[in-house]
Amino acid sequence: MSVPNINVRPHGRILSVLGDIEFTQWQCLAELIDNSFDDFLAQRDTIGSERPTVSISLPGRNSDVRTAEVWVRDNGRGMNLETLSNAVRAGWTSNNRYGSLGLYGMGFNVATARLGRRTTIKTTRAGDPSWIVLTLDLVQLGRGDDYEVPVRYEPKDHPDEHGTLIIISDLKRDQWDALSKQDAKIRERLGDVYSYLLRERDFLITVNGKKVPPRLPCVWDESRTVTRNGVKIPAIIKIDQPLAPAKACKDCGHWNPEWVESCDDCQGERLELRARRIWGWIGVQRYLHKTDYGIDFLRNGRKILIRDKRLFFFEDPDGIEDPDPEYPVDSRHKRGRFVGEIHCDHVPVTYKKDAFEYDGPEWRTVVRTVRGDSPIREKIAKNLGLPRNTSPLAKLFTGFRREDPGLNYLVPGDGKQALFEKAIQWARAFREGDPEYQTDRIWYEAAFRHDHPIVPESADDPDDVLGEMGLEDNDNEKADEQPDASPTGGAPEPPPGETLDQRLARYRDKAVQIVDLSGRYEATGLGGVELVAWAVRERRLQDPAGNFVPAFTHMLKAPTVEIFLAVNNPLFTGFGVDMRDLAMVELAEFMRVRGRDPKPLSAVLADIKSRATDQKITPDVLASRAGRLLDRIREAMHREIKGAPTGYWELLQEGERALAQRRFALERGDATWETVVESGEFAFFLPANAVMSLIEKRPEAFLDGKVFKRAYVGLTDDNSRVLVVSRLVGFVSDLALMEEHQPRLGFIELQRVKLSCLLVEADLADTE
Incomplete structure (x- = not known):
């Protein structure tokens, strides 16, 4: 049959x-x-x-x-x-x-x-x-x-x-x-x-x-670096890892050892010996974002995984514990900025090309090459008995894990706080092709200016601590306190025959652009302008009409408007007027007059300010800033405390020790508490009140450029020493209040906290 x-x-x-x-x-x-x-x-x-x-x-x-x-x-x-x-x-x-x-x-x-x-x-x-x-x-x-x-x-x-x-x-x-x-x-x-x-x-x-324009990575230049423990860590780390060649089966796709004649998986004989490598780069984005970060993984030039974050998790080798997130861990709002492009042409993908075959040895080799086998947090690896991670991602994490503004972590700031939203706006301009934003110059200038803020020059000698406190015998008036010699009241006469264009060029030559204030501003019914703000080291400026003023606006070429601010004008140095607030007033008046709008100036100003969210003073913004500053203080204090950790530990009150241990248990708990105390790392977990207590008890260990810049040991007058410490602790106490309690404060009190943040930040000694 x-x-x-x-x-x-x-x-x-x-x-x-x-x-x-x-x-x-x-x-x-x-x-x-x-x-x-x-x-x-x-x-x-x-x-x-x-x-x-x-x-x-x-x-x-x-x-x-x-x-x-x-x-x-x-x-x-x-x-x-x-x-x-x-x-x-x-x-x-x-x-x-x-x-x-x-x-x-x-x-x-x-x-x-x-x-x-x-x-x-x-x-x-x-x-x-x-x-x-x-x-x-x-x-x-x-x-x-x-x-x-x-x-x-x-x-x-x-x-x-x-x-x-x-x-x-x-x-x-x-x-x-x-x-x-x-x-x-x-x-x-x-x-x-x-x-x-x-x-x-x-x-x-x-x-x-x-x-179709390519989405370009908005990253820091390869030349930008930070230094950790004497080692420079670049903002871009290149990866090029050759692998042993292998034979690829053209029928089933299985990778075979170089010496076989037929496929180990399907027994097919259509084998091709191919070179293999993992290559690309990982680096630091110029802005932080809650979702827009992560590593791209490519196959033959096409992205399979886009801004993927799986390598930011440490997976238990035994598969018992859930993956442990390792980045971002130092951000209050979980913002990240690590990005990259990793080419792994040899790794199999799914039929929809939106994932790799993660269970295969090829993908595991990629993970090992980029992030290593150990936790990227050195202390965690040590506590788990695993070797120190020296992978590219671990190096990047060591250098750029935090979001503190300034050059120490390459984060744009305005001298007061990090410019998270402004940096994102600049990135948008970068991707729209604006030539001013194609390099990292503006981001870098903002980070630099955070460390070197544009502030009015003090009328007193900044090195004279007694004079700053009003304790010196002052019989002679300083030159700036004398009546102005010029008939216009303080501003030198312009060169004869100087045109307006020449005058503006002269101002720009001796000015610094205020990058955090510059940008696009809009008002209902008045359209928008692109503002370029200049801080000029003058006491007064001459506007286009010939008036001597502390600030003025000038239309450069529509829609670009320039504003010039005389940062040493008595309005700023003597009366405490915020030059950024005056700039907004000048801009509002300019837009109102140009648009012939009958609305009151205050209404236009409120409209403009309502759109500038990064200029708000709110408890949440200040609490975040205060927390970052206190973390910087704790980190700097640790360098001094670890020299005699037990002695400093014994200076603390019993309640302060208990709070430090409680914070350790909640935030880390990956080491023995005894080890933390012996190494002085308890400094990272000190409650804010304990930070103030140690400053008061051991000021000679933390002042004179060690943690804070202000002089202490060189003062011979005991009352002067007491005043130096009490003033510093007073500022830090405002930070402590915001970090620990986030009280509902009135606007004037919030202004005080903002000023305390500014004063503490300016007083912190350079750490790198």
């Missing part, structure tokens, strides 16, 4: 079923782009002067679903009839799994069937007499088992024409609705996914005639 055969050829309806696989619109387009880019990459050095281009046309907002189409066209080499026939067969692929973006033959069928019911492919090679045209009608194919599709030929305009055009029609209504409204989002997503190929290989993608 003969054994019957069973026909397992799939039904024609299988192509329609493929359209039910969950692919977003951009993923469908990306599948088609991958096939084009595969062709470009296969040519590599043989591509001529013609720029490798993929042009995408999407239906417009006013299109009709019945006539709407999606076009994807490339200027690649094109296909002959045999290659085209194979390319549209479900499950077929000419690509091996480790040399191409288009991993599976199914990708084309899934992408086209997901979007519409009819797909037409037109392709030709240079020198061919005509276009080869093939149409797949899923409705018709689904009615039976007939897979025969007629081929047509269309004449070419020129024999040298080459490339492939895919037209998807009879769009599904939900896909048409999304595609007709999301061209900008699709353009942005594709620019992110193909960023490397667009910027490094000069590939080009257009969507509806508009160029």
